[in-house]
Amino acid sequence: MNNTPQRYTITAALPYTNGPIHIGHLAGVYVPADIYARYLRMQGNDVAFVCGSDEHGVPITIKAKKEGVSPQDIVDKYDGIIRKSFEDFGVSFNNYSRTSAKVHHDTASAFFKKMYEAGKFVEETTQQLYDEKAGQFLADRFVTGTCPKCGNEEAYGDQCESCGTSLNATDLINPKSAITGEVPTLKETRHWFLPLDQYQEWLDEWIVKGHAHDWKSNVHGQVKSWLNDGLRARAVTRDLDWGIPVPVEGGEGKVLYVWFDAPIGYISSTKEWAEREGKDWEPYWKDENTKLIHFIGKDNIVFHCIIFPTMLKAHGEYILPENVPANEFLNLEGKKLSTSKNWAVWLHEYLEVFPNQQDVLRYVLTANAPEAKDNDFTWKDFQARNNNELVAIFGNFINRVIVLTNKYYSGIVPKPNNYTEVDEQTIAELKAYPAVIASSIEKYRFREAQGELMNLARLGNKYLADEEPWKLIKTDEERVKTIMYVALQIASALATLSEPFLPFTSAKLQKMLNFTDAESKLSAKEHSQWDKIATRDSLLPAGHQINKAQLLFSKIEDSQIQQQLDKLEATKTANAAENKAVEPQKKTATFEDFTKMDLRVGTIIEAHKMPKTKKLMVIKVDTGLDQRTVVSGIAEHYKAEEIIGKKVTVLANLAPRKLRGVESQGMILMTENAAGKLVFVNPDEDGVEPGTTIN
Numbered sequence: 001m002n003n004t005p006q007r008y009t010i011t012a013a014l015p016y017t018n019g020p021i022h023i024g025h026l027a028g029v030y031v032p033a034d035i036y037a038r039y040l041r042m043q044g045n046d047v048a049f050v051c052g053s054d055e056h057g058v059p060i061t062i063k064a065k066k067e068g069v070s071p072q073d074i075v076d077k078y079d080g081i082i083r084k085s086f087e088d089f090g091v092s093f094n095n096y097s098r099t100s101a102k103v104h105h106d107t108a109s110a111f112f113k114k115m116y117e118a119g120k121f122v123e124e125t126t127q128q129l130y131d132e133k134a135g136q137f138l139a140d141r142f143v144t145g146t147c148p149k150c151g152n153e154e155a156y157g158d159q160c161e162s163c164g165t166s167l168n169a170t171d172l173i174n175p176k177s178a179i180t181g182e183v184p185t186l187k188e189t190r191h192w193f194l195p196l197d198q199y200q201e202w203l204d205e206w207i208v209k210g211h212a213h214d215w216k217s218n219v220h221g222q223v224k225s226w227l228n229d230g231l232r233a234r235a236v237t238r239d240l241d242w243g244i245p246v247p248v249e250g251g252e253g254k255v256l257y258v259w260f261d262a263p264i265g266y267i268s269s270t271k272e273w274a275e276r277e278g279k280d281w282e283p284y285w286k287d288e289n290t291k292l293i294h295f296i297g298k299d300n301i302v303f304h305c306i307i308f309p310t311m312l313k314a315h316g317e318y319i320l321p322e323n324v325p326a327n328e329f330l331n332l333e334g335k336k337l338s339t340s341k342n343w344a345v346w347l348h349e350y351l352e353v354f355p356n357q358q359d360v361l362r363y364v365l366t367a368n369a370p371e372a373k374d375n376d377f378t379w380k381d382f383q384a385r386n387n388n389e390l391v392a393i394f395g396n397f398i399n400r401v402i403v404l405t406n407k408y409y410s411g412i413v414p415k416p417n418n419y420t421e422v423d424e425q426t427i428a429e430l431k432a433y434p435a436v437i438a439s440s441i442e443k444y445r446f447r448e449a450q451g452e453l454m455n456l457a458r459l460g461n462k463y464l465a466d467e468e469p470w471k472l473i474k475t476d477e478e479r480v481k482t483i484m485y486v487a488l489q490i491a492s493a494l495a496t497l498s499e500p501f502l503p504f505t506s507a508k509l510q511k512m513l514n515f516t517d518a519e520s521k522l523s524a525k526e527h528s529q530w531d532k533i534a535t536r537d538s539l540l541p542a543g544h545q546i547n548k549a550q551l552l553f554s555k556i557e558d559s560q561i562q563q564q565l566d567k568l569e570a571t572k573t574a575n576a577a578e579n580k581a582v583e584p585q586k587k588t589a590t591f592e593d594f595t596k597m598d599l600r601v602g603t604i605i606e607a608h609k610m611p612k613t614k615k616l617m618v619i620k621v622d623t624g625l626d627q628r629t630v631v632s633g634i635a636e637h638y639k640a641e642e643i644i645g646k647k648v649t650v651l652a653n654l655a656p657r658k659l660r661g662v663e664s665q666g667m668i669l670m671t672e673n674a675a676g677k678l679v680f681v682n683p684d685e686d687g688v689e690p691g692t693t694i695n
Contacts, residue, residue: 008047011051014052014266015054022346026365027330028298035500052268062141090359108268111315121192129170133177141157141158143177145157157175164222194314218373333376360390366446366501379565382561394454413485416486460494469483496529508552602648604619604620615635630650637677
């Protein structure tokens with residue numbers, strides 16, 4: 001690979017259009033890809049950053065069946081929502097396409113035909129799972145069952161989401177149809193297969209040996225594990241009616257399998273962009289001087305590191321990815337993100353609560369990016385990073401600089417005088433930051449790169465705090481001019497270097513500093529926007545007019561965070577209620593059995609936790625007949641003082657029983673709510689007195 005590529009093709013995983021985008025998608029794929037693409041453009045590079053909606057997946061047809069609409073209705077709905085989310089969060093795709101577009105159907109069909117005509121596929125008649133009741137073959141996602149590797153009972157027919165193992169539907173133990181719930185049968189059908197096993201040696205040479213030192217360890221390790229297990233031929237067609245028809249004789253009633261057609265979506269999206277811009281698309285995919293990078297989540301590693309490269313290699317005309325910097329998963333408040341269980345922070349909902357605060361979320365997700373291992377998003381951390389870093393460090397520095405410049409010099413950049421050693425050291429440090437941040441970005445260490453950006457803001461804060469221009473203005477006005485000039489250069493560098501990470505903040509800051517006017521006064525000698533910070537003597541020249549200060553970030557209050565935590569708690573309770581298994585009915589009791597039970601309403605008059613136990617509480621109850629002691633296992637759910645005076649239902653004629661040396665003379669009736677908390681079966685109504693019999 002040429003170390004100085006002529007162009008870059010950057011792909012971001014195609015999102016399924018069966019639901020909106022959540023923070024896990026943004027953190028795992030789209031923000032890192034956007035940071036990288038924005039940085040490369042600022043370096044003056046030729047970049048094609050492409051993506052698009054993946055509209056042929058089986059999850060689409062499942063969603064359509066559930067909602068009683070057509071798959072096209074589903075993809076049209078969510079394609080619009082997803083596009084809007086990407087636009088709202090500043091993800092700067094050169095093109096965002098759809099796999100339902102004609103250009104994609106044509107591209108994927110041509111790709112298949114070229115491989116077919118070159119004899120790259122193996123045609124086989126195999127036994128596939130068939131749902132007799134639904135009258136159709138079951139695509140992998142239409143089958144659930146027990147994973148043969150880890151025992152997860154909810155594995156899909158293509159992959160176990162618990163252990164990550166890639167599967168065929170016929171591998172599952174106790175398979176079930178996701179359409180009807182029936183046990184499927186095996187039925188013969190004819191398909192085309194990509195013989196991955198024939199490429200095993202090449203893949204081992206290309207990835208395991210060739211990329212041992214430059215690919216992320218989590219990616220390299222997963223690929224190595226796959227190859228060690230041995231590759232098998234994988235079907236590239238399916239018996240479905242939703243997708244791209246197989247374009248050869250014998251393909252009637254079959255479509256290209258989604259894992260085959262989806263990555264070709266990167267190529268068709270590039271074609272769509274190139275045609276619109278009047279460019280030739282082929283160099284972006286076929287020229288050795290192009291650097292191809294795939295940004296994905298860890299669940300897509302096998303497709304982008306083994307299957308798609310094998311397709312490109314077998315086709316024969318395409319370059320291979322230079323890197324696949326896949327991220328791990330982001331959890332939410334310690335639990336795995338789940339679309340089906342609504343355990344997520346949806347981007348379109350986030351903006352309803354935190355309008356114009358896209359950069360806050362981008363910042364926190366980058367700071368917590370799951371680059372090498374799974375990481376956790378918490379609302380408390382979100383608040384802390386906003387208030388303690390963006391507001392207190394970045395925002396505070398910019399506000400002081402611009403307010404003081406307007407106060408002392410009516411917004412005109414002052415002319416500096418003699419530099420002190422501190423000034424020279426500060427400027428030298430400033431000029432080093434572009435290279436430091438660039439080095440981290442080019443190694444796909446975006447957390448580290450953003451951390452260095454914040455260190456530049458810290459440098460500015462420290463410089464102002466040490467030099468104290470607000471005090472010196474009374475005694476040494478000339479010195480203050482130099483201090484404010486240096487501080488304005490730091491602010492200007494932040495306006496440029498923050499663009500990949502915080503694009504909305506960068507644009508706002510550039511407007512405050514009146515960058516457009518400043519740039520027009522300077523000759524464009526630099527190779528790039530990025531390099532100018534290290535090469536120019538002045539970023540904001542003396543005499544340049546800046547604008548008034550505006551707050552870049554605002555403090556997030558506890559009440560806003562509590563609202564989000566309450567929302568998640570409500571989701572947790574709803575999920576628990578939905579998933580709570582109803583206990584089976586006990587053996588039939590006769591009327592005579594029931595009449596033996598003496599149920600009374602009682603009032604708790606005393607209570608204390610039993611020493612040296614976690615669960616037991618000793619309770620004195622007035623039953624109307626007497627005052628008696630009952631031992632109940634509720635100490636983990638209630639404090640003693642909060643139940644005194646509470647009316648309860650007591651089984652009064654239960655045979656006494658000793659618990660930890662205390663005789664319990666009855667039982668208080670309890671049940672468990674959806675959240676798993678014990679609650680009293682309680683006739684807590686006015687006029688119900690102790691001793692009342694329950695009939």
